Amino acid sequence: MKIAVCIKRVPDMEGRFRIAGDGKSVDETGVKFDMSDFDGYAVEAALQITEKQGGEVVVVAVGPDTVQETLRKALSMGAARAVHLKADAVPPDGLAVARALAAELKDGAFDLVLFGKIALDTSAGVVGPMTAELLDLPCVSAASRLEVASGKGTARRELEGAYEMLAFPLPAVVSIDEGIARPRYPSLKGIMAAKKKPLDVKPAQLGEARIAVEKMALPPERGAGRIVGEGPAAVPELVRLLQTEAKVL
């Protein structure tokens, strides 16, 4: 089983963001970066499959040189090799990113290409299904369970208040939802081994981007809330506020 996993380097979502001076981007000073959450689940899912069935995991990232750090992390988790598709920046147009990924993946003879359900910065969830279309491969998005064997796959997808089971032939593209597997931490041995694993660098063939960021802003602050009171005795006042002030009851 040969599996490719597309991974993105994104800012740590823990802290507060500041908007940069251009008003169009996030100020990156002092911000930590890491592999996007869902991409970590995808790497873990790929490793578990190849550990059981044999094969190798190849990780691919589009972006500036800094993405190599993220690729190395995946290598230290156990991926066999990495491809850096070099670009000055990742455009906000998912189709451009999908084009670059599809160009790299198309002749790779992969049985499975995995994505995260969404990247946490763009919070879009479009690059996986778009890459699948460009490669003309069957695609399941947001799989919360995935099984692959003898040329076939089954998956589960969570819906609003329901779920569905899907069947598909390999090769295929699958984007990964959280439920699937907790990503492992790289071991010291893994980190040492990763330094010697191959990391190819190629130019990203992004093409034209037709989405541009006009502005970025922080959402309006929530007005400072108040503690209505303590214990069950505070309930009548809460209900009064919900009725008269918030008007939701």
Place this chain on the structure above:
Amino acid sequence: MANILAFAEARGGELRKVALEAVTAARTLADATGGGEVHALLVGAPGIAAKAAALGEHGADVVVVVEHPGFERYNPEATAALAAERVRAGAVRAAIFPYSAHGRDLAPRVAAKLGAPIAADVTSIAAQGDALVVTHPGYTGKVIATLKVTGSPVVLSLRAGAVAPEQRPKAGRVETAPPVGDPSASRVVVTELAQGSATKLDLGEAPVIVSGGRGLKAPENFRLVEELAAAFGNAAVGATRAVTDEGWRPHADQIGQTGRWVQPQLYVAVGISGAIQHIAGMRNSRTIVAINKDKEAPIFKVADYGIVGDALEIVPVLTEAVRKAKQGA
């Protein structure tokens, strides 16, 4: 003349609320860009045509109905092929999909087939000359991006709840169309659809959400949360990851960065600490109430109203008070 296509999502033969939201958004955009037509695309098993009228009432000039047994369950490949074809055939400037589980799957496929740009999970849509300008909460809702999308056609997916369905009746002329290709020949097949209980309101649609966290102490205490939700009458029950990890609640109920993103009128957080990953999924709720025994819990920083104390004591009293208030109303 710029026509706008709205994907009218249905499940199990019923229209979903997000279908009406998409049609409403399409009507507003069509009117703002020179009064083109709104084409609603309604795809389903034979019989789905009966749902066309509601789409006309919400502003569709044309309802394109495609019935085929192969659309009994969601059929991603055949539906994407069909939607792309309708965009081409209908002189469509923009295609609007719900940002739902199925819309998230479908919209990028359609965009790629058309070679069109896609702006996902948008909360507003406006025209600016030849371009469309949309807003989209990115960075787990912590940054609001304004994006300019150029070219035609373009694909947009609309966040659930961002646009309220509005009745603006138009002709809703039904046009029956055949599928593109054979829907029974799709490579990706949905083999089973497991519905949640019919009475259970979906988290994305419920005006009120009552969520429970580890502070409830034991799975059986979720009964208290369910009773509070029942007292509101229009509430769904959510949970934190701590709780879904424990198996107290199904994963589908999880709210947060790696679960559902919701924005109800009222969000009641019971025994929830307010971890950043949880807040990512509920910070856009209109009014937030928190009940937590620790007055330093971070949830109180985003809550409009808080009660400090033992949820196991407070919630039953609140349930009774809400029940009374609802009866009085």
